[in-house]
Amino acid sequence: MKKILLFFLLFFTVICSKVSAKTLVVYYSYTNKCHEIVQTLTSHIEAYVLRIYPADKTQQYEANNYAVGSQLLSTIQADPNNANSYPEIDPVSTSLSDYDTFIIVTPLWWSQMAAILQTYLFHHGQEMAGKRVGLIVSSHSSGISGVVADARRLVPNANWMGNALWINNASHGNRETLIQNWLSEIDYFGVVTGISDVKTSEPSVIYSIGGLRLTKAPSSGIYIENGIKKIATKQ
Ligand SMILES: Cc1cc2nc3c(=O)[nH]c(=O)nc-3n(C[C@H](O)[C@H](O)[C@H](O)COP(=O)(O)O)c2cc1C
Known part of the structure; x- marks a missing residue:
C-alpha cells in the first residue's frame, strides 16, 4: 500500500513540476x-x-x-x-x-x-x-x-x-x-x-491537466482535448 502511495506521489510531483x-x-x-x-x-x-x-x-x-x-x-x-x-x-x-x-x-x-x-x-x-x-x-x-x-x-x-x-x-x-x-x-x-501521449489524430480524447483521462470535457477549468490545451468557462 505504501509503495502504491509513493508511486502516485512521485507521479503527481513529476506531472505538476512540468505543468507549472x-x-x-x-x-x-x-x-x-x-x-x-x-x-x-x-x-x-x-x-x-x-x-x-x-x-x-x-x-x-x-x-x-x-x-x-x-x-x-x-x-x-x-x-x-x-x-x-x-x-x-x-x-x-x-x-x-x-x-x-x-x-x-x-x-x-x-x-x-x-x-x-x-x-x-x-x-x-x-x-x-x-x-x-x-x-x-x-x-x-x-x-x-x-x-x-x-x-x-x-x-x-x-x-x-x-x-x-x-x-x-x-x-x-x-x-x-x-x-x-x-x-x-x-x-x-x-x-x-x-503529457505526450495525447494524439491529435484521435478524435475527442480528453485529459485533465493532471494527465487523467476524462470521459467528457469539464464545464470549467483547463483540460486537453486531442492534444490542444483548452479552458472551459461556465456560461
Ligand atoms: C520594412 C519591411 C520590409 C519587408 N520585407 C519583406 C521581404 O523582404 N519579403 C517579404 O516577403 N515580406 C517583407 N515584408 C512584409 C512583412 O514581412 C509581412 O507583411 C509581415 O506579415 C508583417 O508582419 P506584421 O504585420 O506583424 O508587421 C516587409 C515589411 C516591412 C515593413
Whole structure:
C-alpha cells in the first residue's frame, strides 16, 4: 500500500513540476499580422505575452519602398555586435528567469528578422540559453532562412523546439491549422506539460491537466482535448 502511495506521489510531483512550466511569447508587429498570430497561438497554449515596441513611434517602415526598414537592417548587418547598431525600443521589465519556454514571433524584413525585435534579442537572447525556444515568422512571401539565422545568432545556445513555423501572408488566414500542426510537430504539450501521449489524430480524447483521462470535457477549468490545451468557462 505504501509503495502504491509513493508511486502516485512521485507521479503527481513529476506531472505538476512540468505543468507549472511557464511559457513567454515575445513578439513585435508593425501591421498586426504577428499580433493576430500571437492571438491565435495563445488561444491554444497557456502563455504570458510580451510585445516589443520601437521607441520611435513615428516611423513608417514601408515608406519609400521600405527604405527605413532597409537602412535599419544594413546598420545591424554592418556591425552586429555593437549595441549602437540596433534601433531603440521601449524599456522592458519582464524577467526572463521566470520562464523556461519561449516562443518568438517576428515579421520578416528584407529576408531578415525585423530590426525592432533584433534589438530586444540582442539584449536578452542570452537569457534564453539552455531553455526551450520556438520561432514563428510572418512574411509576405519570402522564405525565412535569414530570420532563422538571425534568431540563432541572437539567441545562442537555445534548445530550439523543432523547425521554425513560417506563415506567409497567403496562408495567414489558415494560421489556426498551421499553428495547431506546428504545436503538435514540436510536441509542445508533451515537452512543456509532460503529457505526450495525447494524439491529435484521435478524435475527442480528453485529459485533465493532471494527465487523467476524462470521459467528457469539464464545464470549467483547463483540460486537453486531442492534444490542444483548452479552458472551459461556465456560461
Ligand atoms: C520594412 C519591411 C520590409 C519587408 N520585407 C519583406 C521581404 O523582404 N519579403 C517579404 O516577403 N515580406 C517583407 N515584408 C512584409 C512583412 O514581412 C509581412 O507583411 C509581415 O506579415 C508583417 O508582419 P506584421 O504585420 O506583424 O508587421 C516587409 C515589411 C516591412 C515593413
